[in-house]
Amino acid sequence: MRAVRLWIKKEGRAKYISHLDMNRCFTRAVRRAGLALWYTEGFNPHPYLNFLTPLSLGQESDGEPLDIRIEDDMTDAQILRRMNDVLPEGITVVRVHDAVTKPAQIAFARYSIGIELPTAAAAQAFCEKARALLLRGELTAEKTGKQGKRKVVKQVRICDKVQSAAFRTEGQCVLLDAVLQAGGEPLNPALLTDALQKAIGTDGLVRIRRREFLTADMQSFS
């Protein structure tokens, strides 16, 4: 049995596949690819397949780490090719290697975020206001969570979880390069953009793409 980490690119229409459905999707893809997956040895055996970091519905990613365990001695290159032959549109395996590092080392994630506004002027105004808001450090958002079966609303202090945020504009688009907390209680970048848009009073089309994961000392996680 070998623990293998696959890095999954997810873009285009595929961004609307939820985290749970990604699991199902890969269980089938692995079967189609003919990989001999290691099955858990419980009462109801199921293939071991684990996305380390959930990605929100509607967000793209350059590489999501997926750990699997396989029984045969297929090489990394074989796994990559076989998987890419059978994956649906928008989902690609970009890298395969032994799963060595622990997921707990993930501390941050870097995102590219685009917010499309009606005019270039609106985009520039947005940047200024957003910078000021983050500097002041008061940005909060409400997050609904569950305590057991009960639904609870939690206040999230967004600024505490923003490691860095660099704004610029390109025409009517605000482009934000942000490093956000991804370990512990991660910050969903959509919470940040929603809070900014709400505070500034805009309703732009938001596009979010996860670029990479970082360790506590800002090294790329792999």
Added chain:
Amino acid sequence: MLDKTKERILNAVQKPGRYTGGELNSVVKDKNAVDLRYAFCFPDTYEIGMSHLGLKILYSLVNARADAWCERVFAPWTDMEEQMRKYGVPLYALESGDPIRDFDLIGFTLQYELSYSNMLNMLDLAGLPVRATDRTELLPIVAAGGPCVCNAEPVHAFVDLCMLGEGEEVTNELIDLLIEHKKKGSDKQTFLRAAAQIEGVYVPSLYDVSYNEDGTVQAVTPKDGAPKTVRKRIVSDLDTMFSPSDFVVPSIEVVHDRTTTEIFRGCIRGCRFCQAGFIYRPIREKSADVIDAQCRAVCESTGYDEISLCSLSSSDYTQMEPLIRKLISWTDDAKINIALPSLRADNFPKELMEKLAGVRRSSLTFAPEAGTQRLRDAINKNVTEEEVLQTASQAFAGGWTAVKLYFMLGLPTETDEDVQGIAALAQKVVDAYYANPDKPKGKSVTVSVSASTFVPKPFTPFQWEGQDDGETVLRKQALLRESIHTRKVSLSCHHADTSFLEAVFARGDRRLADVLESAWRKGCRFDGWDDQFRFDLWREAFDEAGVSMAFYANRRRSFDEVLPWDHLDYGVSKTYLQRENERAAESRTTPHCRIRCGGCGADKLNGGKCDARC
């Protein structure tokens, strides 16, 4: 496919994966390289529609042609509809994202009456007039198929034509004809007149209907050379019939998320309430080798880990044991589960059940349908209490602890004693669990009783019967609830109003078309969904139109009445159905087709052949 507007609305709706397409094995072609574009519409949600085997077959069948491109369309949920209307996005097909109003053929599969309003809504969302007469150009042609078109009269005003029976052959013939007329530049009438000459194609506008003073149908008169009766189509040989080797694999979870393969068509049982048991005749079996090969191919191309063997009554398949042996020889290693829906309680061998249980445990469902032997005889559900209890005991011994029992309330000749009999039978199943020495230790048993309301359907022996009125249904439901004295039996009853509306439309005539349109305009859609069903609006629509729902649902018809579907021929003869109705009134059973041929007449559709006689 993903433009800015679509991206914006997809961000605002639940389960956007319903509306994106791009799934594995979905077919994308060059639209300029095909002669015909076909929008296959399932008038319910993606999750329901993608579970439907017929869609998968016909999708692959049309896409196997180089000259046509079939795409899928489902009913957008209410949140998506709101967004689409707000941003002016017309109903589009999943593969290309192109509006379906630009397609050549739009086909709806009508699987249940309560999806009719969705069909109208989808036409409207597409930007097309809902009425066939308001769509004056040749294209797009709006067609309908599926079991409901055995009485298509309530939707006659909205569709241009119906395809009766099995679609594998008639779909291709219709596509050939439409391509021909499209190239010739024919007008719509010319095409429809030609289409009516294809066996199995029913063009409602080529038939005039007159009514008697009492509201019943007087006569149905064909015109412009349309045939007097339209006979449904069947595929003669299932082994050589087109069967897809790959299915579109949904990226989001759907209801039946697995490989499905048919094992035979038709049913030998003749349960008198069951429309499927009559309209899919005659019996035709697929051979075990062909099924085995097809399952293997589909599992490989989809990666599914479950195979569902599909038929109306799995245990009547004559080659079940060899089939299961063949399948298990490779599914066991591949950790693939085999599911056998529609299993009858009376003839399932223990050895087989253990084989299936060995792979993975799924739940067990029996449908005795009625609570007493007398009523089971009347509906010709030839299952005895002993058989139900014996099979349940076997199941318990095999490790099952949950059993589902399906019943119907309001069956013809039903008395209070029959209703109480349901509770008594459920109690006996509970008792059988505790009487079992091999029962799993420390586990309780759950017997889930589901009681639906009987809906009389066309082409069944009960097509003349009246449905119980709402008050009676509610009283019987209450009686059943009172009769259950243990918490190990849980009861769920169907909504009486939905079954009532279903009964109205199942045996409706052309005058219901106006009511349907008015109810849809009032906001009715997704009527099969309890949280969307607006019976108040339906009642309003019927009241305003001055149309009595009871006339259609609750009225007992006489045998000599002209029924709205009498000009459609589904093989089984009216005299046979009447004979069965009369036997029901006397609580007399009819043996199943393998014991003695009942002479239903469906074999004539297959040149006198019927696999029940082998």
